[in-house]
Amino acid sequence: MSETLTGTATEAPDYPMDRDARCPFAPPPQVLEMGEAKPLSRVRIWDGSTPWLITGHEVARELFADSRVSVDDRRDGFPHWNEHMLSTVYKRPRSVFTSDAEEHTRFRRMLSKPFTFKRVEGLRPAIQQVTDECIDAILARPQPADIVTKLALPVPTRVISEMLGVPYEDHEFFQHHANVGLARYASAEDGQKGAMSLAQYLIDLVKTKMEIPRGEGTEDAVSDLAERVNGGEISVKEAAQLGTGLLIAGHETTANMIGIGVLALLENPEQAALLRDSDDAKFIANAVEELMRYLSIIQNGQRRVAAEDI
Amino acid sequence: MKVTVAQDKCVSSGQCVLNAGEVFDQRDDDGVVLLLTDNPPLEQAENARQAAAACPALAIDIEE
Numbered sequence: 417m418s419e420t421l422t423g424t425a426t427e428a429p430d431y432p433m434d435r436d437a438r439c440p441f442a443p444p445p446q447v448l449e450m451g452e453a454k455p456l457s458r459v460r461i462w463d464g465s466t467p468w469l470i471t472g473h474e475v476a477r478e479l480f481a482d483s484r485v486s487v488d489d490r491r492d493g494f495p496h497w498n499e500h501m502l503s504t505v506y507k508r509p510r511s512v513f514t515s516d517a518e519e520h521t522r523f524r525r526m527l528s529k530p531f532t533f534k535r536v537e538g539l540r541p542a543i544q545q546v547t548d549e550c551i552d553a554i555l556a557r558p559q560p561a562d563i564v565t566k567l568a569l570p571v572p573t574r575v576i577s578e579m580l581g582v583p584y585e586d587h588e589f590f591q592h593h594a595n596v597g598l599a600r601y602a603s604a605e606d607g608q609k610g611a612m613s614l615a616q617y618l619i620d621l622v623k624t625k626m627e628i629p630r631g632e633g634t635e636d637a638v639s640d641l642a643e644r645v646n647g648g649e650i651s652v653k654e655a656a657q658l659g660t661g662l663l664i665a666g667h668e669t670t671a672n673m674i675g676i677g678v679l680a681l682l683e684n685p686e687q688a689a690l691l692r693d694s695d696d697a698k699f700i701a702n703a704v705e706e707l708m709r710y711l712s713i714i715q716n717g718q719r720r721v722a723a724e725d726i
Numbered sequence: 727m728k729v730t731v732a733q734d735k736c737v738s739s740g741q742c743v744l745n746a747g748e749v750f751d752q753r754d755d756d757g758v759v760l761l762l763t764d765n766p767p768l769e770q771a772e773n774a775r776q777a778a779a780a781c782p783a784l785a786i787d788i789e790e
Binding site: 524525526528529531532533534536 | 737738740743744747752754755756757758
């Protein structure tokens with residue numbers, strides 16, 4: 417790979433690229449062209465560096481499974497998402513998103529308790545109720561309504577608030593800070609203000625939960641993390657970092673999925689009709705899986721750094 | 727049919743319980759796979775195969 421390094425770096429196209437407005441669900445045309453030409457290409461990101469963009473399925477799978485490839489964002493050359501993420505890299509404790517191998521597994525298992533099949537299945541009545549309330553509220557007011565603010569955002573936000581034990585009244589606060597930190601050109605200053613107040617919020621919440629004896633009303637993910645802090649497994653800061661990850665990943669992704677999922681069905685009314693007329697839970701679950709594959713809401717993919725030459 | 731699971735590979739996605747709840751379960755504390763039977767009856771065999779195919783960590787092995 418090294419012989420092409422200098423040759424292509426000068427002409428590397430900017431990344432991420434814009435999608436074609438006429439075909440909003442497809443990856444950007446330039447990415448598709450690059451993928452047809454070769455499985456790896458240099459691209460230029462916000463800081464002027466030129467990491468490899470992997471577009472080949474086989475190559476991507478191989479690299480994800482390669483132990484020389486790391487997700488540790490403190491390594492030199494890691495392609496940070498924006499200036500904010502780079503500037504806070506040493507302030508953020510390592511978490512499930514930035515650790516490799518055994519350390520990753522340890523963090524991951526700490527977060528798995530609320531996501532077992534039985535626990536998620538047990539949420540069904542509560543999710544149904546939240547969804548019904550949102551739809552009733554839309555129907556009770558003049559039409560048309562904004563499906564993003566009235567359904568796509570409040571449903572996952574209320575559900576993740578309940579799962580984490582975060583007061584729903586605080587949703588505007590954490591939604592705002594989550595959005596600031598994720599923007600492509602978030603400056604160090606903008607992002608830091610948001611990240612620091614969100615981190616402090618979670619630290620305070622973990623500390624509050626540490627004081628509450630386990631029992632009725634403490635079946636939530638932040639209480640689980642607080643218990644691990646009490647047990648000496650992790651620090652308050654680590655617990656807050658893991659909680660922040662769940663909070664952001666838990667509502668942004670689902671909200672975007674609901675919003676563009678509805679749009680995809682509106683553009684394919686025959687598919688929407690098949691779903692509307694079906695009582696088969698497996699058929700509907702399969703359609704949801706297919707929508708997640710088709711829409712791929714994390715469109716710009718996962719970032720890694722090579723820990724040694726490959 | 728002989729089913730084996732690799733708990734060290736398991737990523738707690740729960741796809742096994744979703745596909746074959748009579749054959750697999752998850753530990754309450756961390757969601758790691760538990761094998762309820764390593765020799766499922768014929769009527770559960772297809773579900774067990776689907777569970778193995780759906781496992782994102784390839785942690786389920788099936789010998790026919």
